[in-house]
Amino acid sequence: MTDPHRARLYEELSSESRRYLASYVLFNQALADHLGLHPTDVQCLSLLTAEPGPLTVKQIAEMTGLTTGSATRLVDRLERGGYVARTPDQQDRRRVLVTPVPDRIARVAAVWDDLGRSWQALLDEHTEDELEVLIRHMRRAHELSHAQMGRLRSRPKPD
Template sequence: MPQKSSAPRRRAAMLAELSAVSRRYMAAYALFNQAVADRLRLHPTDLQCLNLLGLEAAPVTTGRIAELTGLTTGSATRLVDRLERAGYVTRARDTVDRRRVLVATVPGRMAEFGAVWEQLSGGWAAMFEAYDDDEVALLIAHMRRTVELSAVQIAGLREGGGGPE
């Protein structure tokens, strides 16, 4: 009697493990984010907004902040208000289009923000150093796809749905 392949069972077991590990990963990241935000006396969303602003090449509008964070423009305005009160950003009229207001990070405060990340980055760098180039490429591809899928699901949730069917 021929033996059945164990590949479908192995795949099902791996996907079940991936599901559980993914949930732990997301919870660990959320808790890590909260701990860093607490250290900086920020709301976790404000922390991630600063993270995203640090990746932008120039000052941005509140509308762009709404795009980056997936927040409504009203919520993004309140977020900028909080960051401005905390000294992390300033608002200034766009010199090209005086109707627009640009939000810029404050270099000294961003240096403090960066110092906390720098303090934590050694462990992450060591972890990534253990991977070969193909594994790093897979991680990069996974993270890019995760960012794209998250944006779609956030939009779906904000529109009252549950994300893609």
């Protein structure tokens, strides 16, 4: 039997998590609208700039959970907008690498920098120990999300 106080905390955390996730999705949509991009494009740019080097379309598909065809169309849109460039892989000429274009990424970064001051102020309210808990939680939630996406994709769709 779960402790009633812990059960209440789980319920509150569940409720706040749903609000947080919904607000993030809506924020992402607002940011995409502001930049004239698709929300998935914004997230792809975020993932691309978090990586230490260029990625293949296949790697982008794996990161985003998109099919390779959808990932190709996403990269096509970003390339048309000047946000990424396709370049031949110097190690394997059969592969093409997708690389962020720094001056166009700066456009997105400028919006993030402006909004980031508020996020920084929110984080400044936490102790270092609390920040470590948040980092650990986000890292583990990221891993769990990818595992759960795989499970969902392997299941038949409901009628």
